[in-house]
Amino acid sequence: MTNWHPHLPEGKGPLYIRLADRIAEDIATGALGAGTKLPPQRDLAYDLGVTVGTVGRAYALIRQRGLVSGEVGRGTFVLGSNPGTGLEEDVKPDLDRDPRTVTGQAGTPAVSWLQGAMTPPRDTEFAGTRISIPAPESIRFDSTSAPEIGQAEAIGRLTADITREAPHEIASYTRAVPDSWRKAGRLWLARSGWEPSEGGIVPTTGAQAAIMAIIAATTSPGDQIAFEDLTYSSIARGAALSGRPPVQVARDDEGPLPEDLARVCAQKHPRLLFVMPTMHNPTLGLMGAQRRKDIVSVARQYNVSIIEDEVYGSLRNTDLPPLAALAPERTFHVNSLSKSVTAGVRGGWVASPLSHAQRVYTAHKMLTGGISFLLSELSARLVLSGAADEFREKIQSEIAARHELVREHLGTYDMNAALDAPFLWLKLPEPWLSGTFKAAAASVNVLIDDEDEFKSGRSDKVYHRVRIGVTNPMTRTETARGLAIVQSLLEDNGACYDSFE
Template identity: 75%
Template structure:
């Protein structure tokens, strides 16, 4: 370990930013050589008379810049003054690629760069709960995209045909929606004896863009949007970022409690309710018929729009009536290809109340810049050719096989799981806390989501659960390897007291 002791520059900025500046400058000048080990966070905090959290935040910033790397059980090491210069645009980069580092700043510009980075990293409006700079080679169990089961060959062939058939359309902006795109959406969203009218279909760039367009089309800044106390919180964060107010409603295993929803509507006067009636994320619950009818009744009483997110619902066969069939005048039914076919194509559709179809289309265009002809045409051809349905069956078979691995590796553990679901909702044994468990898994190069990832806002409810997705690893062998890490952590309750520094 180096005997390095930083001389922290005076200034008005936060202490952790100034400490990060000093680390960066000393790396650039050679005071901290490549391969040098930084002092443990506790030791440096004691020597400097500051908190461990301050040192931890400074170390996180230098990791963000690609100047140091943390090695499990060993500490934090200097990478050098010239790390890889590939900029990271995606906050969840491909962990298999070593070229994810942000370039180091020069000594002259480091203070400005660190201050800007500190703002982006710590701004609560933009912060998530996922590991910002995971270790290279980590296995992602924090994603539930469709597994790779040979989609690339079909996508390649369809793309070649599209480029041959529509060279002008690919070269230009998309200014009209072909009938085939609506027909594909109509076919993909059809379920349980319900088929949306073709005129209600709006093609979108995936489900999240669709939902944000719906919120924009039905509300104004300052309006309230309701979310369940556990939900896909990226939508809540996006809504808050766009100036909407987030309201939470209590739920049970069947979904939002109708009486509580009525109370919230009477007191808060919200405009929209976001729901996942089939295969709820993260609990895996499916809303029964009577609860669906009760929710619709409350929505009609309070003139509430409903957003029915059925992205996971495309994986589950059910006879339950969609909310869009029960209340077509107020329900936006959203589906996509991401969980059951392929996530990278970004294919999605909304069945909108006819009165708002054009508004959703316009809002989507204004928010996203417009749909990609190539991706929308590819999504439509995947559905209309039957390839999407074929892939869905193969995806379900792969999910079932990986579900079997879960059951074999974690027998007897309390979890919500199903053979058609790409994730499970795991109850942690005492004394594990969800955040500690996520940190411990990350230290072992396995990324998972703790319960806070699914909370749209502050709540007093604590579940002591984590969501573990298993569809993203490339192979079943890699999935089994990650599950073995989870098993060992569950059996080693003493590990929950480790700092994993």
């Protein structure tokens, strides 16, 4: 470890940015050489008289600039002078020369990035609204994929069987859907006494690809799609990107308000309604039997089709009939393996009205390039072998166990939580704002989602809530550590509020 101790430059900008700029400058001048280990965040914070969060944000910023790398349990290390170029780490820039003429051993520009903000080039990250590659020490509460409970052994065994039994199919494109894939979809989508017709089953590459295929198959650019004002907004963004503007419908704890849906239908004429009736994301709401009937009644009155997203609903045991059972002629029922079995396999299915099944299949192929034989066959075998149901039961037990940790650390706070839900919807105490709390948590390497992540469009409504997913951390120990950090921030009551602007 170096004895390096930075002198912070004066300025009006945020302290963490000034600290990051100083670190970048010292790396560029050679004061911090390649391989140098930076001081632990707490030690540097103590030496500088700042918060640990300030140092954490500075380290995160220089990591984003490609200047350092973090290794769990080891610390933060300075990379070579031009990461990713293939140059030797001991190539030093000549700061008195035109950067365009300074070359490394391979004859490529070594320090052209010294121009401007002294930030090295890096590939643009198309990560959406969430951090795709966080710091190695980050705890990801911004994801709700199925927890790791030993799925790999069964997946490895089934994959070996497939590669041995179907080498030609793996080597080629998938041009037909085997009956077994449709049978698996029918079994996985069935619930509460309802079973879809196998003829309407469309295998897909996960739920989101399925929903976008439904949108493409049933609407045209310019058609509007109705969403609750608080929902899984990635679908609303995807619809807008494809030229189908989202329109907002007011909701309560059960879902869309029928009278407001009728108003929107009369005024805006949407072609589709997107809902999550059995476990709403992010509020955990459950749509009751009468509300389901009312929504179907409005949809029929205005000839609106329904996308019923049951990705989280497969974790909840209920006798309530799906909307597809009440209105099979206009409901597209969607589910996948991502929340209740395994996300990496990307297995999903649509139960489509028979009149649209082929259109959905074709639209999915056009949008995605077609389904993977290996992954689709693997998904079907997981379901047909009974392994998927076994994993779902184990995951339900794991989620319940992690909610005991939630109760231990956050039990005194106002929240929507349930033992079958992989996330909770936490009400923040004064003076916290949702976005500010998200930034505060990120500064100490805990990633959560603020309420704006779930708004289907601009809205004046303010909930002062955040969503915390509990299934993505590898272990319960890591989950408990992250919840303890969240608890500490809540108890801090915004004492360092000005650090998170």
